[in-house]
Amino acid sequence: MTTADSYNITEIRARFPSLTIKDNDTNRIYLDNPGGTQICTTSLDKIQNYLIRNNANRGGSFRTSIDTETILLDARRAMSEFLNADSEREIVFGQNMTSITFAIARSLAKWIQPEHEIIVTRLDHDGNISPWLQLSNETGAKIRWIDFDPRDCTLSLKDFKKTITDKTKLVAVGYASNSVGTINPIKEITSIAHSVGALVFVDAVQYAPHAPIDVKDIDADFMVCSPYKFFGPHQGVLWGKYELLDKLPPHKVRPAENNPPHKFETGTQSHEGQAGTLGALEHIEWIGKQFGGQYASQFSKMSDRSLHMHCGMAAIQEYEQKLSAHLIEGLQKISEVNIHGITDIQRLDERVPTVSFTVQGYHPRQIAQIMGDNNIFVWDGHYYAIEIINQLGLEKTGGMIRVGAAHYNTIDELDQLLAVLTKSVVKH
Numbered sequence: 001m002t003t004a005d006s007y008n009i010t011e012i013r014a015r016f017p018s019l020t021i022k023d024n025d026t027n028r029i030y031l032d033n034p035g036g037t038q039i040c041t042t043s044l045d046k047i048q049n050y051l052i053r054n055n056a057n058r059g060g061s062f063r064t065s066i067d068t069e070t071i072l073l074d075a076r077r078a079m080s081e082f083l084n085a086d087s088e089r090e091i092v093f094g095q096n097m098t099s100i101t102f103a104i105a106r107s108l109a110k111w112i113q114p115e116h117e118i119i120v121t122r123l124d125h126d127g128n129i130s131p132w133l134q135l136s137n138e139t140g141a142k143i144r145w146i147d148f149d150p151r152d153c154t155l156s157l158k159d160f161k162k163t164i165t166d167k168t169k170l171v172a173v174g175y176a177s178n179s180v181g182t183i184n185p186i187k188e189i190t191s192i193a194h195s196v197g198a199l200v201f202v203d204a205v206q207y208a209p210h211a212p213i214d215v216k217d218i219d220a221d222f223m224v225c226s227p228y229k230f231f232g233p234h235q236g237v238l239w240g241k242y243e244l245l246d247k248l249p250p251h252k253v254r255p256a257e258n259n260p261p262h263k264f265e266t267g268t269q270s271h272e273g274q275a276g277t278l279g280a281l282e283h284i285e286w287i288g289k290q291f292g293g294q295y296a297s298q299f300s301k302m303s304d305r306s307l308h309m310h311c312g313m314a315a316i317q318e319y320e321q322k323l324s325a326h327l328i329e330g331l332q333k334i335s336e337v338n339i340h341g342i343t344d345i346q347r348l349d350e351r352v353p354t355v356s357f358t359v360q361g362y363h364p365r366q367i368a369q370i371m372g373d374n375n376i377f378v379w380d381g382h383y384y385a386i387e388i389i390n391q392l393g394l395e396k397t398g399g400m401i402r403v404g405a406a407h408y409n410t411i412d413e414l415d416q417l418l419a420v421l422t423k424s425v426v427k428h
C-alpha cells in the first residue's frame, strides 16, 4: 500500500526527457504548462513506434493498416476509460479542442431556433465562447452571459439560476479556468441546465491535466479536452453521449462512415497523435499503479485501467495542491503582487495550480521577460481568456502573469521563481 508521501517526483521527472535540457548551463523551469505541457517518454515512444512500424491509412487488408486499427481502437478505449465514459464509441478525436468545438457548433445549428438562448460565461477561454457566438449569429438565438465575482474569480450559481430559462438550449461552461484556475461546479450547473431541457457543453481542457474526470457522474452532454495539455501530443478529444452523437448531423464526405465517432472525424486523422495520446494515458496509469493505491476506494465499478488512471489523477491532484499552496503563500509575501483568483488555502479543492497575478509598477511582459531571462517559462497577457481580462479591467495594462504548475514541477522550482520575483520587484 502506497502513501501520499510516496509520490516520487524524481521518478516522475525521469519520464520527461525535456526536463533535463539546459540552456547555457541553466536548467529550464517549465511553468508555461496551461499553454501545453511537456511530453512523457511513453507518449514519445508510442508516436515513434507508430510511425516506424505501423504507419498506414485505415481500412486495408495488410499488416500496417490492420495494426493501425488496433492502436487507434486502444487509444479510443483508453481515452474513454480516462473519462469513465460508457464506451469508446463516445470518443471523437480531432486536431484540437477549438476545431472540434466549432464543428459541433456547426452541427448543433440544425437544432437551434431564433427563439432559443445559449448561455456562455465570462470565465471561459474563447474556444468555448466564439463557436457559440457564431452559432448565435447563424441561428438568431440569443447569447446570455454569466459574469464572475472579481474578488475570487468564481461563477455565481445564483446568477446562473436567474439567467437560465426554458428557452435555454445550450450551456457552455469551462471545468477549470485557463487563466485564474477556478474550478466551476459543473455537476450542479449540468443538473440545473437539464431541469430546463438544455444541453451542456463542458470545456475540460484545463481540468484534465489536474484531477480525475467522471463523465457519467457529471452527466453533461459533451466534454472536450486536449492531450497536449496532459503530457501527450497536439490532439483534441470530444466525449459526447452516444445517443446525441448518433442524432447530431455531421459535416462529412459521402464515403466516410455514418456512425459515431467516425462520422465526426473528417479526413485522415493524426494516427501518431492518437498513438501518442495512448502513451500519455499510460503514463497516468503508471502514476496510479505506483503512487495511487490509497485513492482506489474513491472510484468504484471501473475497469482496471480506468481505476489506475483515476488513482493517478487523484495522486497528481494531491501533489499539485501542495504546489498551489506554496506558490500562493510565497506570492502573498510580496506586497507588490496582486493574485486574481482563489487565494484561500482552505479552498484549494476549488482551483487548479494555475495562478495569475499582476505586479504593481510592472507591465506583465516585463515580469515574463525577467523570468525568461532566468530560463523560467511563464505566460503573460490574456491567453485567449479575453473576457476575464476585460471584466478585471486589465485589457489596457497587458493582462496578467500566469504561473501554471504541472505534476512534474517541484517546490524548489517555485522557490526559484519566487526568489527572482522578490529580487526584481521588492524595493529594499
Ligand SMILES: Cc1ncc(COP(=O)(O)O)c(C=O)c1O
Residues within 6 Å of the ligand: 034, 035, 095, 096, 097, 098, 099, 125, 127, 128, 174, 176, 177, 178, 203, 205, 206, 225, 226, 235, 236
Ligand atoms: C480552457 C481552454 N479551452 C480551450 C483551449 C483551446 O484548446 P486547443 O488549443 O486544443 O484548441 C485552451 C487552450 O489553451 C484552454 O486553455
